Amino acid sequence: MTFPYYDIIDFPSIPDELILSLEQIYELDNTFIDQNNKWEYAAFSPNKYLKEYLQDMFDEEIVSKYQVIRKDLPVHVDYKITGVKYNYIISTGGNNVKTRWYDNLEKPRTIIHEVISKPLQWHSLNIEIPHNVCNVTSPRLSVVIRSLSGDPLQLKNKS
Numbered sequence: 250m251t252f253p254y255y256d257i258i259d260f261p262s263i264p265d266e267l268i269l270s271l272e273q274i275y276e277l278d279n280t281f282i283d284q285n286n287k288w289e290y291a292a293f294s295p296n297k298y299l300k301e302y303l304q305d306m307f308d309e310e311i312v313s314k315y316q317v318i319r320k321d322l323p324v325h326v327d328y329k330i331t332g333v334k335y336n337y338i339i340s341t342g343g344n345n346v347k348t349r350w351y352d353n354l355e356k357p358r359t360i361i362h363e364v365i366s367k368p369l370q371w372h373s374l375n376i377e378i379p380h381n382v383c384n385v386t387s388p389r390l391s392v393v394i395r396s397l398s399g400d401p402l403q404l405k406n407k408s
């Protein structure tokens with residue numbers, strides 16, 4: 250399956266009251282710390298209220314995380330996961346933060362796509378093609394979800 254680099258997705262916005270502050274998020278279970286550069290990238294399990302809200306949008310079982318990026322990320326493909334990931338940015342991390350996709354992981358020379366994500370809207374990201382995040386000047390906070398399989402998610406039919 251091939252996925253677009255980036256797409257705006259029509260999932261419902263997350264109610265403000267379900268989003269914790271950065272301080273509160275750092276108290277949650279940390280599920281990923283970059284071992285080489287602690288805190289450059291970190292992911293946390295949401296509390297049950299947010300987790301339930303997100304899971305309730307879909308029939309399929311999902312994985313949800315808060316994600317915090319504090320510094321530019323190097324060119325990478327996501328660790329141990331494939332497919333498509335959905336991101337809802339709460340704070341962008343700066344005015345000009347770009348997600349870029351490259352032609353090559355080891356020797357990234359050519360940018361093949363780039364985007365400045367807007368906050369408070371869902372978008373999908375291709376995580377299998379080498380990419381990075383640059384121009385981060387403050388913590389970039391987002392909520393990230395994906396299906397267990399990595400396949401695209403479909404909203405529940407609410408009829």
Ligand SMILES: [Fe+2]
Binds near residue numbers: 325326327376380
């Ligand atoms: Fe990534």
